[in-house]
Amino acid sequence: MARYDRAITVFSPDGHLFQVEYALEAVRKGNAAVGVRGTDTIVLAVEKKSTPKLQDSRSVRKIVNLDDHIALACAGLKADARVLINRARIECQSYKLTIEDPVTVEYITRYIAGLQQKYTQSGGVRPFGLSTLIIGFDPHTGTPSLYQTDPSGTFSAWKANATGRNSNSIREFLEKNYKETSGQETVKLAIRALLEVVESGGKNIEVAVMTKEHGLRQLEEAEIDAIVADIEAEKAAAEAAKKAPSTKET
Amino acid sequence: MESVFGLVGKDFGIVAADTSAVHSILVHKTNEDKIMVLDSHKLMGASGETGDRAQFTEYIQKNVSLYQFRNGIPLTTAAAANFTRGELATALRKNPYMVNIILAGYDKETGPSLYFIDYIASLHKLDKAAFGYGSYFALSMMDRHYRRDMTVEEAIELVDKCIMEIRSRLVIAPPNFLIKIVDKDGAREFAWRESIKDAPVSTAA
Numbered sequence: 001m002a003r004y005d006r007a008i009t010v011f012s013p014d015g016h017l018f019q020v021e022y023a024l025e026a027v028r029k030g031n032a033a034v035g036v037r038g039t040d041t042i043v044l045a046v047e048k049k050s051t052p053k054l055q056d057s058r059s060v061r062k063i064v065n066l067d068d069h070i071a072l073a074c075a076g077l078k079a080d081a082r083v084l085i086n087r088a089r090i091e092c093q094s095y096k097l098t099i100e101d102p103v104t105v106e107y108i109t110r111y112i113a114g115l116q117q118k119y120t121q122s123g124g125v126r127p128f129g130l131s132t133l134i135i136g137f138d139p140h141t142g143t144p145s146l147y148q149t150d151p152s153g154t155f156s157a158w159k160a161n162a163t164g165r166n167s168n169s170i171r172e173f174l175e176k177n178y179k180e181t182s183g184q185e186t187v188k189l190a191i192r193a194l195l196e197v198v199e200s201g202g203k204n205i206e207v208a209v210m211t212k213e214h215g216l217r218q219l220e221e222a223e224i225d226a227i228v229a230d231i232e233a234e235k236a237a238a239e240a241a242k243k244a245p246s247t248k249e250t
Numbered sequence: 251m252e253s254v255f256g257l258v259g260k261d262f263g264i265v266a267a268d269t270s271a272v273h274s275i276l277v278h279k280t281n282e283d284k285i286m287v288l289d290s291h292k293l294m295g296a297s298g299e300t301g302d303r304a305q306f307t308e309y310i311q312k313n314v315s316l317y318q319f320r321n322g323i324p325l326t327t328a329a330a331a332n333f334t335r336g337e338l339a340t341a342l343r344k345n346p347y348m349v350n351i352i353l354a355g356y357d358k359e360t361g362p363s364l365y366f367i368d369y370i371a372s373l374h375k376l377d378k379a380a381f382g383y384g385s386y387f388a389l390s391m392m393d394r395h396y397r398r399d400m401t402v403e404e405a406i407e408l409v410d411k412c413i414m415e416i417r418s419r420l421v422i423a424p425p426n427f428l429i430k431i432v433d434k435d436g437a438r439e440f441a442w443r444e445s446i447k448d449a450p451v452s453t454a455a
Contacts, residue, residue, distance in 0.1 A: 065319060089319045093312040 009123055019127060020120050023076075023151035026129035027163060030075035031062070034170055034194045035133040036160040036178075037146040038186030042135040044073040045190045045207045047165065047198045063208040063218065067092040069136050070108055071208060071216045075164025076130030076151075084128055088112050105136035109147040109155050117153025127151040131163040137212045144210075160189075166197035184227075191224070192231055200228050251422045252297040253384025254284065255412060256352040256364050257392060258377050259400040262433035263354030263362040264440070265295040266409050268384070268416075268424030273300075280446050285430045287437045288314050289324055292355040293430050294334075297381050298369060299348035306347045310334050327355025331365035331373060339371035346370070350381040356432045380412075384423075387415035402431070406440075413443055 012018060032047040046062040063073045066088045074081045091111050095103045103111075112132060119127050131150040138145065148163060149155040160178050162170035173196050174189075181189055187209055198204055202224035210216045219227075251272070256265040271282040285295040286307040294310065296303045313333065318324050325333070331353050341347055351367040366372070366379035378396050380388040391412045400408070409429055417423045425446040430439050 061322075067319070086320065089316060092319075093316045096315075097308055097312045 009121065017120060017152070020152045023127040023129045024131075027076040027131045027151065028165065028167070030077070030130065030164045032162060032164040032166055032170060032194060032197050033062075033073045033075045033133055034160075034162045034174075034190050035073065035135055035146045035148075035158070036174070036181075036186055036190040036193070037135070037144050037158070039180060039182040040144070040211060041181075041183055041186045042137075042144045042146060042210045043187050043190035043207065044071060044133060044135055044210075045194045045205055046073050046075075047194065048204050048206050051203070061218075062206050063216075065216045066108060066134075067096075067102060067136075068215055069102060069139060069210075069212075070105060070134065071136065071210055072132050072134050073208075074130045074132040075167075077128070078130075080128040081130050081132075084112060084115060084130070084132070087115060102139040104138055105134060105145040105147060106157075108136075109134050109149060113149040113153050113155035115153075116149060116151055120151070120153060133161065133163060135210055137210070142212050144212075160193070162193065170194065170196055187219075188227060188231060191227055195228070195231065200232070201225065202228065251383055251420065251424060252284075253380070253382040253388065253416055253420075253424060253427075254295045254297040254350065254352050255380035255385065255388040255392075255409075256293075256295060256354050256378070257396060257400075257405060257408070258354070258362045258364045259402065259405045260398075261356075261361055262402060262405070262431055263293065263356060263364055264405055264409060264429060264431050265293045265352050265354050266413070266427055266429045267295045267297065268382075269426045269428050269442075270424040271300065280424075280426050280444075283428060285428060286311055287430075288330060288353075288355075289318065290436050291324070291357070291432055292327060292330055292353065293432050293437045295352040295354075295430075297350050302347045302349050306337075306349050307351075310337065326357050326360075327353065327363045327365070328375075330355065331367065331375075335367050335371050335373040338367065338369065342371055352379055352381065354432050356434060356437075358434070362432070383420055384412075384416040387419055388412040391415055410443070417445070 034045045036043045044063050051057045065071045092103050116128050119125050134147045146158050147155055148161050160174040170193050173193050202221035207219040207224055208216055254267040265285050267284040269282050270280050271278040285293055288294050288311050294307055296307050314325055348369050350369050353365040356362050364376055366374040366376050378392045395408050413427050427443040429441045
């Protein structure tokens, strides 16, 4: 086995590309990221691991925009992310320059996934160690989309998804609790999903909301705290409602 | 016979350009927009070779957007002007762009500014500037009437005076002009000055 995980251009006898799978491991160690698609709103929420006291938290933005109508969050190697994001931003402008139209979400996802795939089939390079969640509105039809790419270069569209640390638990939660939402309900669903694995509180979560009219808006810590408080109150009320009928029986 | 000119007022910048698209003796259209909105607070009026004009100004606009996405803040007008000049200078000794540019912008910290950039990559920061045969008339009018602290109304009056001179004194004068303004509220179209309207295209019955 050890002989088949050196160069990524080498398949193992049972059909694995070990370097790509190790890259997926790197993603599993990265911070949790959640994306939820609503009817008129798309939300990205990312875990903020404890910021060192002296670090200026504003310089560490985990949710970035690629164009006026497209945003991206990722889990994994942040330095690799910088390179990929830069290439994607250039492609967004370059496409607009030649085609005179903004990119569709699918196009830029395909571009990023294509880049990630290139690095799984070249000599002397390693794959990008990150998975991305890409959100945006189609520039012509206005339909919202959420896509995910991973180090192998595959991509697909999702109604809601998670990547990074504990993504399986978050995805389970989303599968159980997903329904078509809009506006603030979509934001709440995304934050509730992330709170399954992240310590609650505005300073541990970064949330950004995208709408057709206003583009991407990063939520302030105070706003997030307020929504978290709402969610906790709803949870407490649900717990109380569950307990209440049984006490009546005594 | 293209004319582009601009001036800076108290807290705004104005760029005016003719709107004729001409090929040899044929006028393709009389409502061509030659003043590109680079970003929320910058205007780039350009004259010269039609293909170069469209290509170069769009290229600059996309690079200005890219800078903003990469860095989270917009370019200053001075930075955009120097970048534009740099691109013209690099291409000059290989494959020159035949485009003359008046760049006007508004920065929160420094207020309005105007830059004159010609096709051989000269760059001058000025209060008033003009290109083309119309410049003989526009510059003279502006030299006579311009003051540093003009209001929008006074500046538009001056722009209209320049347009009047160009219309009456230039042998093949462009019939229509477009005026755009940039101030703290952003860059936008201000007014058209039309003496000929393109006939509306009738649809087949």
